Amino acid sequence: MNVAIDGPAGAGKSTIAKKCAKELGLIYVDTGAMYRAVALYLLGSGIDVNDAEKVSETCTGADVDIRYEDGVQNVYLNGENVTGRLREEAVGNTASVTSVVPKVREHLFSLQRGLADRGGVIMDGRDIGTVVMPDAEVKIYLTASSEVRAKRRVLELEAKGEHPDFEEVKKDIEDRDYRDMHREISPLKQADDAVLVDTSDMTIEQVVEKICSLCDKFLKQKK
Numbered sequence: 066m067n068v069a070i071d072g073p074a075g076a077g078k079s080t081i082a083k084k085c086a087k088e089l090g091l092i093y094v095d096t097g098a099m100y101r102a103v104a105l106y107l108l109g110s111g112i113d114v115n116d117a118e119k120v121s122e123t124c125t126g127a128d129v130d131i132r133y134e135d136g137v138q139n140v141y142l143n144g145e146n147v148t149g150r151l152r153e154e155a156v157g158n159t160a161s162v163t164s165v166v167p168k169v170r171e172h173l174f175s176l177q178r179g180l181a182d183r184g185g186v187i188m189d190g191r192d193i194g195t196v197v198m199p200d201a202e203v204k205i206y207l208t209a210s211s212e213v214r215a216k217r218r219v220l221e222l223e224a225k226g227e228h229p230d231f232e233e234v235k236k237d238i239e240d241r242d243y244r245d246m247h248r249e250i251s252p253l254k255q256a257d258d259a260v261l262v263d264t265s266d267m268t269i270e271q272v273v274e275k276i277c278s279l280c281d282k283f284l285k286q287k288k
């Protein structure tokens with residue numbers, strides 16, 4: 066069984082997918098981390114990341130590799146483990162800009178498809194149910210209001226000792242939503258056969274339970 070989870074930034078996709086993976090015995094594949102690794106490479110290359118032509122030419126130099134070590138996904142960029150550097154705000158915002166470039170998407174698609182073909186994965190991103198795994202047995206579109214997502218992000222940053230401005234965080238999230246939903250290739254949208262889960266008023270446990278029960282339902286139907 067493959068499970069696809071799509072949704073906007075800050076909806077809780079990775080937290081939820083990791084927990085569901087554990088419950089269901091699936092391998093968690095975080096495709097956002099792949100786009101972040103390419104963004105990290107582009108930021109380090111000194112090019113203007115808003116210049117699509119330059120991004121297109123340069124991105125193929127990013128050799129992204131996913132390795133599972135002690136059951137955890139580690140992302141290697143040209144042989145270096147960069148997992149710990151991918152969650153920075155600048156990397157996420159750049160990934161949202163550079164992921165609109167077709168060459169960047171092409172570059173990562175075969176890696177994602179290869180993991181999907183092995184089966185038994187729960188993969189999250191923006192275009193998983195629509196493009197990468199249109200054949201996934203269970204598809205979820207996970208969302209929450211931008212207000213709630215910004216609040217969660219502020220709490221996360223505060224826990225790291227930062228002092229973010231709520232309005233700024235909210236604007237960043239809304240800008241990313243706009244870019245992710247309005248790009249020409251593989252925009253973020255709910256697949257026709259995806260189940261919508263709005264987590265605004267749900268706890269993490271409730272969301273995990275909901276998704277696991279959808280998966281159980283599928284497995285029982287199959288028997």
Ligand code: DC
Pocket residue numbers: 074075096097098100101157160161162164165189190191192193241245
């Ligand atoms: O899920 P995330 O915040 O780690 O993703 C970072 C950016 O990568 C996101 O703003 C858009 C892009 N992305 C994408 O275009 N397609 C995916 N399947 C996953 C992420």
